[in-house]
Amino acid sequence: MVEIPDYLLERSREARARFQGGDGGSAEASSAIVESTATNEETAPAIAQAPEAEIEKVEPPKPVAPWVIAAKRRKKIPVWMAPVALFLPIWAFMIWGTLEEPSSNEEGVIAAGGEVYNQCSSCHGAGGGGGVGYQLNEGEVLKTFPDVESHIAWVVNGSSVAGTPYGDPDREGGQRISQEQGVMPGFSALGSLQILEVVLYERVTHGLQSPESLEAYVIWAESGELPIWESGISPQMIAGSFAEFLETNAEAQEAYEETIEQAAG
Numbered sequence: 001m002v003e004i005p006d007y008l009l010e011r012s013r014e015a016r017a018r019f020q021g022g023d024g025g026s027a028e029a030s031s032a033i034v035e036s037t038a039t040n041e042e043t044a045p046a047i048a049q050a051p052e053a054e055i056e057k058v059e060p061p062k063p064v065a066p067w068v069i070a071a072k073r074r075k076k077i078p079v080w081m082a083p084v085a086l087f088l089p090i091w092a093f094m095i096w097g098t099l100e101e102p103s104s105n106e107e108g109v110i111a112a113g114g115e116v117y118n119q120c121s122s123c124h125g126a127g128g129g130g131g132v133g134y135q136l137n138e139g140e141v142l143k144t145f146p147d148v149e150s151h152i153a154w155v156v157n158g159s160s161v162a163g164t165p166y167g168d169p170d171r172e173g174g175q176r177i178s179q180e181q182g183v184m185p186g187f188s189a190l191g192s193l194q195i196l197e198v199v200l201y202e203r204v205t206h207g208l209q210s211p212e213s214l215e216a217y218v219i220w221a222e223s224g225e226l227p228i229w230e231s232g233i234s235p236q237m238i239a240g241s242f243a244e245f246l247e248t249n250a251e252a253q254e255a256y257e258e259t260i261e262q263a264a265g
């Protein structure tokens, strides 16, 4: 039910009294006004004026406009909206940040490599800082093995007798030579997937190579089509099976070509 403001009721009572005292004929009209007031509050301003024209000295109280009444009845915005509104731009910003192309593929394989690295950290340090084995981090491992294939072959085979040179012969600071004090065991028993994972992990985390440039190898790791790498395998044999894989996988092929282009340009 619509509530009729008191002043309106009061005024219509007064008006009725006056009409009945003077012109009896207009009593009907006045009761019609009261009725319409009861059913439709929007006519309130009209009522406020109608009696005023005919009756002198009725001091009309300031009419409350229907839109004001409506505004007061309307549901208010809850208080907690204020902090919510305050943080909206921040959330928008955070969501914008997540819209980047997901690199979850690379992260998956490389993160898995971090698990495998637990078997290497006793000699190379948890962060690749070196120990019995050489330092790998700060880009060192990439200087020794500029290509993925020789890196894989090294981990599969481990080191030869002390004094044997290995890795890039043009290595900055001279080629690596197996030391007297430590030998690295071969890790062929890990299986091809774990070996590739730990190699990609080392190249990204220690070698500071960009994961994007290793995308084709990530796809290779995920393909389930890795060959078995046994002790004695050479980098050339690994490169051969990688090339074969690229021929069968357009996505990897494309990723690899992009890497070559970026390296060239």
Ligand code: HEC
Binding pocket: 116, 117, 119, 120, 121, 122, 123, 124, 132, 133, 134, 135, 136, 140, 141, 144, 145, 151, 154, 155, 159, 160, 167, 176, 177, 178, 179, 180, 182, 183, 184, 185, 187, 198, 199, 202
């Ligand atoms: C028992 C100790 C030991 C463990 C465990 C070990 N390494 Fe090594 N690693 C060495 C030694 C020692 C060298 C240096 C080569 C040498 O002196 O023969 C080396 C060298 C390397 C190199 C070459 C670094 C360079 O720049 O010369 C890489 C890469 C490497 N290891 C990776 C690994 C990975 C991956 C694992 C784990 C799957 C691993 N290592 C586990 C001892 C170890």
